[in-house]
Amino acid sequence: MDDSLVLEYDVPGDDFTRAGEASSATKATLKRLGLPADIIRRVSIVMYEGEINMVIHADGGKATVTVSPDAVTMVLKDTGPGIPDVDKAMQAGWSTASGAARDLGFGAGMGLPNMKKWSDRMTIDTAVGVGTTVTAVIDL
Amino acid sequence: MEKFFHSVYLDDSLCRGCINCIKRCPTQAIRVQNGKARITSEFCIDCGECVRTCSYHAKKLRRDTLEILDQFDYTVALPAPSLYLQFHNLDDVNIVLTALLRLGFDDVYEVAAAAELVSAASRAYVQSHRESWPLISTACPSVVRLIRVRFPNLVERLLPLKPPVEVAAELARERAVKRTGLPGHRIGVIFLSPCPAKVTYARDPLGVERSHLDGVLAIKDLYPLLLEQMKQVRSDPQALAAAGRAGVSWGISGGESGGMESESYLAADGIENVIRVLEEVEDDKLSHLQFIELDACDGGCVGGVLNVENPFVARAKLRALSARLPRSDRHLRPADPDSIAWTAPVRYEPVFRLGSSLKESIALARQVEELTAQFPGLDCGCCGAPSCRALAEDIVRGLASRHFCIHILRDHIHTLSDTCADMIADVVAKNQECSQERIQALAGQLDQLNTEIAMMDVGHRPAACAVPAAQEEGGDVYDPA
Numbered sequence: 001m002d003d004s005l006v007l008e009y010d011v012p013g014d015d016f017t018r019a020g021e022a023s024s025a026t027k028a029t030l031k032r033l034g035l036p037a038d039i040i041r042r043v044s045i046v047m048y049e050g051e052i053n054m055v056i057h058a059d060g061g062k063a064t065v066t067v068s069p070d071a072v073t074m075v076l077k078d079t080g081p082g083i084p085d086v087d088k089a090m091q092a093g094w095s096t097a098s099g100a101a102r103d104l105g106f107g108a109g110m111g112l113p114n115m116k117k118w119s120d121r122m123t124i125d126t127a128v129g130v131g132t133t134v135t136a137v138i139d140l
Numbered sequence: 141m142e143k144f145f146h147s148v149y150l151d152d153s154l155c156r157g158c159i160n161c162i163k164r165c166p167t168q169a170i171r172v173q174n175g176k177a178r179i180t181s182e183f184c185i186d187c188g189e190c191v192r193t194c195s196y197h198a199k200k201l202r203r204d205t206l207e208i209l210d211q212f213d214y215t216v217a218l219p220a221p222s223l224y225l226q227f228h229n230l231d232d233v234n235i236v237l238t239a240l241l242r243l244g245f246d247d248v249y250e251v252a253a254a255a256e257l258v259s260a261a262s263r264a265y266v267q268s269h270r271e272s273w274p275l276i277s278t279a280c281p282s283v284v285r286l287i288r289v290r291f292p293n294l295v296e297r298l299l300p301l302k303p304p305v306e307v308a309a310e311l312a313r314e315r316a317v318k319r320t321g322l323p324g325h326r327i328g329v330i331f332l333s334p335c336p337a338k339v340t341y342a343r344d345p346l347g348v349e350r351s352h353l354d355g356v357l358a359i360k361d362l363y364p365l366l367l368e369q370m371k372q373v374r375s376d377p378q379a380l381a382a383a384g385r386a387g388v389s390w391g392i393s394g395g396e397s398g399g400m401e402s403e404s405y406l407a408a409d410g411i412e413n414v415i416r417v418l419e420e421v422e423d424d425k426l427s428h429l430q431f432i433e434l435d436a437c438d439g440g441c442v443g444g445v446l447n448v449e450n451p452f453v454a455r456a457k458l459r460a461l462s463a464r465l466p467r468s469d470r471h472l473r474p475a476d477p478d479s480i481a482w483t484a485p486v487r488y489e490p491v492f493r494l495g496s497s498l499k500e501s502i503a504l505a506r507q508v509e510e511l512t513a514q515f516p517g518l519d520c521g522c523c524g525a526p527s528c529r530a531l532a533e534d535i536v537r538g539l540a541s542r543h544f545c546i547h548i549l550r551d552h553i554h555t556l557s558d559t560c561a562d563m564i565a566d567v568v569a570k571n572q573e574c575s576q577e578r579i580q581a582l583a584g585q586l587d588q589l590n591t592e593i594a595m596m597d598v599g600h601r602p603a604a605c606a607v608p609a610a611q612e613e614g615g616d617v618y619d620p621a
Contacts, residue, residue: 005502005509024419032508032533033501034493037292041422048423069499140498 004068005029011051011076013060016106022063023047033067039138042118043072046136049111050076056101057081058132071120074136082128089124090116146184147202147339148191150177154198157603159521161190161199166411167289171534172524172602182491185285186337187411187436188445201336201446204355206365209244212328212354214320216312217245218305221252221383221391222334222441223359224461225454227370231464233388234377239369241378243362245330247316248380252387254308256468259386259399261301261480266400266430272297274406274421274429277396279303281337282436283414284346284486290415292488293422299431300482302347304390305331305338307480309352330355332362334391335437335444347482358446384468392455393440397433407433409440494536504536511535515545522546522605543595546605550596556589 007029009022027044047063054061058080066073083089089112097107112134116122119136126132157175162168169183170190177198179190191199209215217240224233237248258279266275276297278284287294302310309329316327333339333356342353389395393409406429408417414434420426437443439451447454494508495501508529515528523544525531534540543549563582567574597606 003499003502005505007509020423023423027419027422029505031290031292031490032492032494032505033498034490034495035498037295037488041293041424044423067502067505069502 007065009063011054011060019051019055026065045118046115049115053111054078056097072138077133079131083126145344147336151198151200154196159602160193162526164189164193168526168530185282186340187282188336191445203339203358208355213326214246215328216247218308218331220334221388225457226449233381237380238373238377239366242369249312250383251304251308252383255304255387255390258304261477274432275299277433280435281341283434289491295488301480328354334441334447349484360448363448384466385462386468391441393435404430409435410438411436507536508532516547553592560585
């Protein structure tokens with residue numbers, strides 16, 4: 001697409017302290033575009049939750065953000081274990097996060113529900129043993 | 141009112157064109173161009189980092205001098221809480237306050253006393269605005285300016301109350317008018333400031349249309365004069381002090397939070413730490429807190445560049461002084477909360493926006509990404525910008541060119557010189573006569589080569605990265621023999 005901006009980030013899988021780098025970088029770029037404050041806030045929350053999900057569950061992955069004059073589209077793609085029951089994963093408070101992740105304050109079971117809450121549209125494409133791709137769209 | 145007035149300015153004659161300040165500026169407001177630092181007014185938040193970091197003292201600060209007292213019929217000094225923490229073995233604030241009267245002021249009004257009123261108003265506001273938690277302190281003007289240009293999401297979380305210095309200025313003038321019967325404009329209300337941000341505030345305030353401050357003096361300018369006067373009054377100072385521990389503690393980080401009488405707060409100091417906290421508030425990670433106190437300077441206001449004492453020693457002095465102070469002021473009646481509320485809202489200033497429309501901004505942001513990928517990613521500062529990305533943004537804003545990057549330039553010079561060599565080699569190899577056309581082409585290449593080599597010279601870029609200009613013929617040339 002000629003009139004859009006594409007930002008790509010590798011999300012490392014083994015380092016909690018680096019989760020959030022992609023959302024921070026995205027946030028900085030969106031501010032350069034002069035997008036409304038509310039949109040930037042929503043994008044950064046969705047991105048951050050998506051990044052954390054990839055760190056906790058999937059040993060990292062790739063985040064691609066596309067900004068067009070109509071929408072911000074975030075694609076979070078991993079080759080992790082996949083989600084066996086998407087309906088359950090979408091329930092607030094349901095979590096399969098490890099004890100270690102919970103000890104760090106993650107794994108409250110609000111990741112995907114929060115991403116959906118702050119997006120205008122969200123789809124989850126997942127297969128057990130293959131990986132998960134979450135696509136979240138925020139309209140402008 | 142000047143929208144982007146600043147108290148920080150550069151003394152060209154002292155600036156050596158190093159890159160220390162561009163690296164430290166939290167809003168990337170400084171560039172070194174033609175060998176001298178330049179501050180972009182729209183980006184500057186008056187935090188004073190560049191003043192602190194400049195080894196050559198080329199960053200200067202505007203402020204008033206004591207002569208300003210002559211402009212008024214009656215003057216009131218407003219000492220910042222941090223002023224008391226500059227002196228050794230000070231056991232009575234009255235000594236400082238009495239010394240101020242001897243310096244020529246007619247009255248004193250402690251900012252620390254007003255701080256206690258602001259604390260009361262802050263507690264009431266925070267408790268009645270749960271939906272905005274965590275609210276962010278607005279006492280440090282640099283923090284408010286930082287949020288105004290860099291954190292659009294957080295503008296609505298700013299505690300919309302006047303800072304203690306403004307409340308003190310209003311109350312001081314009111315009291316002076318009552319005491320003297322003079323019209324308000326004949327009274328000079330002068331702040332004794334620890335930092336440049338407050339100097340700027342007096343001219344270009346935040347949250348109010350116009351500040352009641354008539355002038356701002358630097359603590360470090362007054363310090364030697366005060367010491368002299370304090371010696372004279374030490375044994376018998378007047379009873380002028382009104383503030384207690386709660387108010388004086390506003391001089392250090394955590395002091396303002398202490399006045400909130402709640403445990404649900406965070407206090408961060410130092411501009412880089414402030415930015416880290418603001419990023420987290422922006423991502424909704426600190427929503428369990430009620431209040432966030434932020435000070436641009438290390439240690440709080442005692443870390444301001446117009447102080448004398450280092451902030452850690454100042455904190456120790458507060459501990460000693462506190463033991464001799466009442467908890468809080470007992471002389472002031474509680475102020476009307478409306479008189480402390482902001483009267484002019486602070487709004488987001490999108491100064492970093494690349495284009496005038498979203499479409500244009502997207503196109504420019506794409507160019508920024510492409511250019512950034514071409515640069516070496518060393519953030520060396522040899523282009524005069526603090527990072528490769530900052531240079532890329534300068535280029536799309538039309539303020540710089542790719543050849544500002546010394547690495548790109550060097551590569552291009554190599555290419556040009558290779559081309560010249562090839563052209564000559566070609567003529568030699570074919571052993572043919574050199575046509576006028578070829579000579580002209582070669583001359584063109586050499587001309588370009590010269591221009592680009594000159595771009596590496598002093599005068600075009602930070603001095604540290606420049607090649608010293610070529611020696612004149614017959615000049616002194618280093619001869620190892």
